[in-house]
Amino acid sequence: MTLYWRIFLLNAAVFLAAILLLLGPVTVSTPVLLGEALVLLAGLVVMLIANAVLLRIGLAPLARLTRAMATADLLRPGGRAPVTGPGEIAELTRTFNAMLARLEAERATSSGRALSAQEAERHRLAQELHDEVGQTLTAVLLQLKHAADRAPQAVQVDLRQAQETTRDGLEEIRRIARRLRPGVLEELGLHSALRALTTEFTTSRLSATTHITPGLPSLDPATELVLYRIAQEGLTNTARHARATRAEVHLRPHRDGGVSLLVRDDGHGIGAAPEGAGISGMRERSLLIGADLTIGPGPQGGTDIRLHVLGSTADPRTQENPR
Structure with missing residues (x-):
């Protein structure tokens, strides 16, 4: 009826x-x-x-x-x-x-296309920064050194200072290029990329460490990239907003044959603040590989970002070489 x-x-x-x-x-x-x-x-x-x-x-x-x-x-x-x-x-x-x-399904498909285009654009920008801007600054650095070696003593101090400023700019360009395109991920693998990432975020105010449990299953390149980008975004949020003194990245095998990623800090937490573009981007990336992403308070304060990659994405029979 x-x-x-x-x-x-x-x-x-x-x-x-x-x-x-x-x-x-x-x-x-x-x-x-x-x-x-x-x-x-x-x-x-x-x-x-x-x-x-x-x-x-x-x-x-x-x-x-x-x-x-x-x-x-x-x-x-x-x-x-x-x-x-x-x-x-x-x-x-x-x-x-x-x-x-x-x-x-349509959102996952469109997000995958958008993120693929974003990664391609990041790759192009990193390549241009390295090949064009980086080489130009290297040439300027060499010219300044050549001029400083032949300049009068009164001018050398200014030229040496210009050299240091140019060298700092070149290092910043390289750092930006590494964030845009994680070459270490492609060349050395996820383990080394995560360790390099935490080293990059370690400063006088923030101590970042990586903890990788042995016996991780092999992962396809798309899954490795998602894990790396979520760890990168989590550490970026920690450095910018959390006012934390310690951050940890844990990568360990899951009992269902998958992989678990944990990014934890001791900051003031997210509280009732609305999710920004960074967290939305992490959720979209997790959908690409069918992973579960949860963000919440840690056991002793701060924020926990947990990503669980299901066992169907990672094959537990093949052990990853810790490159």
């Missing part, structure tokens, strides 16, 4: 019962007596309560579906509304769940 007919028959039954009572034992005098007025008032209250209760029961599946629609998040896939209620509400819920599944 459709929702329309359920509500219609409910109200028809209530009004029919009222008419039968008025035609039968219940009568109304003119003027209305106090006892009759009380009976009518009690009947009205009973009718309203019955309508309210039955309508709430009948429309409860719609309320659940509304909550599911309001809380649906394509960056947290898998959530579905329970299929309950009469025929048309159940069909509406099934249609919504199917639409949500299609949107999640």
Whole structure:
């Protein structure tokens, strides 16, 4: 029975019962007596309560579906509304769940294309920084050295200072190029790339360390890149916003044959702050490889970023060479 007919028959039954009572034992005098007025008032209250209760029961599946629609998040896939209620509400819920599944698949596909294009653009920029700007600054550095060796003593100090400034600029260009394109990941593997990453983020105010558990399964290049980028984004957020003194990156095998990545700091945590573009980017990357990403407070404060790569992505039978 459709929702329309359920509500219609409910109200028809209530009004029919009222008419039968008025035609039968219940009568109304003119003027209305106090006892009759009380009976009518009690009947009205009973009718309203019955309508309210039955309508709430009948429309409860719609309320659940509304909550599911309001809380649906394509960056947290898998959530579905329970299929309950009469025929048309159940069909509406099934249609919504199917639409949500299609949107999640389309979002994952479009995010994959966008992130692939982003990585290609990063590769191009890193190459141009290294080949064009880096070589130009190297040539300037050599020219300054040549000029400083032949300049008068009064000018040499300024030229040496210009050399140091140019050398610092060249190191900054190389550092930016390494962040844009992790060459160490391609050349030496994920283990060395994570260790180099934490070394890069270690400063006088932040101590970053890497802890890698032996026995990790082999990973495909796309999974390694996602692990590296999420660790990089987590350390970047720690250095910029957490006011932390210690950060740790843990990479360990999971009991289901997959891999777990943990980025932990001792900062002030994220609290109730809304998720920014960095965290959204991490969620999109985790969707590319079907991994589970959770971000929350650590056991002793700070923030924990956990990424679980399922066993179907990593083959536990092949051990990765810790390059």
